[in-house]
Amino acid sequence: GIQVEQSPPDLILQEGANSTLRCNFSDSVNNLQWFHQNPWGQLINLFYIPSGTKQNGRLSATTVATERYSLLYISSSQTTDSGVYFCAGGSQGNLIFGKGTKLSVKP
Amino acid sequence: DVKVTQSSRYLVKRTGEKVFLECVQDMDHENMFWYRQDPGLGLRLIYFSYDVKMKEKGDIPEGYSVSREKKERFSLILESASTNQTSMYLCASSFEGTQHFGDGTRLSIL
Numbered sequence: 001g002i003q004v005e006q007s008p009p010d011l012i013l014q015e016g017a018n019s020t021l022r023c024n025f026s027d028s029v030n031n032l033q034w035f036h037q038n039p040w041g042q043l044i045n046l047f048y049i050p051s052g053t054k055q056n057g058r059l060s061a062t063t064v065a066t067e068r069y070s071l072l073y074i075s076s077s078q079t080t081d082s083g084v085y086f087c088a089g090g091s092q093g094n095l096i097f098g099k100g101t102k103l104s105v106k107p
Numbered sequence: 108d109v110k111v112t113q114s115s116r117y118l119v120k121r122t123g124e125k126v127f128l129e130c131v132q133d134m135d136h137e138n139m140f141w142y143r144q145d146p147g148l149g150l151r152l153i154y155f156s157y158d159v160k161m162k163e164k165g166d167i168p169e170g171y172s173v174s175r176e177k178k179e180r181f182s183l184i185l186e187s188a189s190t191n192q193t194s195m196y197l198c199a200s201s202f203e204g205t206q207h208f209g210d211g212t213r214l215s216i217l
Contacts, residue, residue, distance in 0.1 A: 001166075031204045043197060043208040050204075086150070088206075094165070095206065097142075097150040 002027050006087055006098035013105050018075045021101045023087035025068040032063050032089040034072050037100070039083055046072070046085075077105045109134045111209035113198050119215045126185040128212050130198030139181035140199040140206065141165075141173065150197065156181055188216045 003026035013019055023034075034046040047054050047061040049070065054061055058077075063070040070089075074081055082105050088095040114129035132139065140155040142165075152165030154173040162173050170192060174182040181200075185192055193216045199206040 033204075033206060035208075041195065041211050041213075043199075043211075045205055045207055048203075048205040088150075094152065094155065094163075096152075099147075099149045 002029065002090060002096045004087060004089055004096050004098035006085075006101050008101060009099065010102045011104070013077050013103065015077060015079060015105055015107050017077050017105075018073070019077060019103070021072040021074070021085055021087075021103075023070045023072075023089075023098055025070075025089050028065065028068065029089035030091055031095065032065075032070055032087065033095065034061055034070070035086045035088065036081075037084040037086065043086075074103075077103075079105045079107055081105050109136075109200065109207040111198060111200055111207055113196075113209040113212050115212050116210060117213050117215075119217060120185075120188050121217055122188060122190060124185075124188045126188050126214070126216075128183040128185075128196055128198075128214070130181045130183070130200075130209055131179055132181075132200035132207075133179065134200065134202065134207075135178065136200040136202045137178070138201040139175065140201070141171075141181065141183045142197045142199065143167070143194040144197060144211075145194050153183065190216050192216050 005024045051065040060073045084100040088097040110133045141153045142150045156175045172184045198209045
């Protein structure tokens with residue numbers, strides 16, 4: 001099956017800093033999504049992005065499907081950005097999740 | 108906004124009990140999913156359903172079954188709960204690929 005690798009596993013930032021999270025896939029996917037799990041365990045869908053670039057406020061994501069990777073950019077980070085960021089990919093609705101990047105933003 | 112509601116936030120059951128976890132979505136989505144999340148293992152798919160009365164096994168279906176009698180409701184059943192099923196359980200529904208999750212049920216089997 002598809003393998004999903006995320007890097008880095010942990011990231012500590014000072015408030016206001018920018019960061020890039022990466023997701024690599026072992027095989028082609030036609031469904032790729034980024035999620036944020038907040039400290040209370042709620043999983044929020046950030047982007048559905050099987051290819052191309054999307055932006056939503058301070059967050060943006062780029063997927064290069066031909067090279068099987070996706071990037072999540074966080075600009076001007078805030079303490080509320082803390083939590084775990086997951087990417088997930090697969091075919092149709094059957095998603096394989098990566099292990100996540102744990103982000104801590106310090107005030 | 109999509110609303111996916113899981114019946115319990117926390118649940119404690121005993122070994123051998125039959126346990127029902129309920130999930131309801133309000134957006135008429137055809138696809139629904141059950142995952143479990145464990146430290147170090149991430150989210151793993153247990154079962155999913157593409158339509159009423161249809162179900163497909165995910166990566167870890169052993170010890171679980173599901174029921175989808177109505178489009179909006181997807182139930183996860185632990186036939187005979189065991190301690191290794193202590194976990195966080197997350198339900199999701201999707202339309203055109205984008206998955207939306209409930210708040211999760213933290214289940215403890217004693």
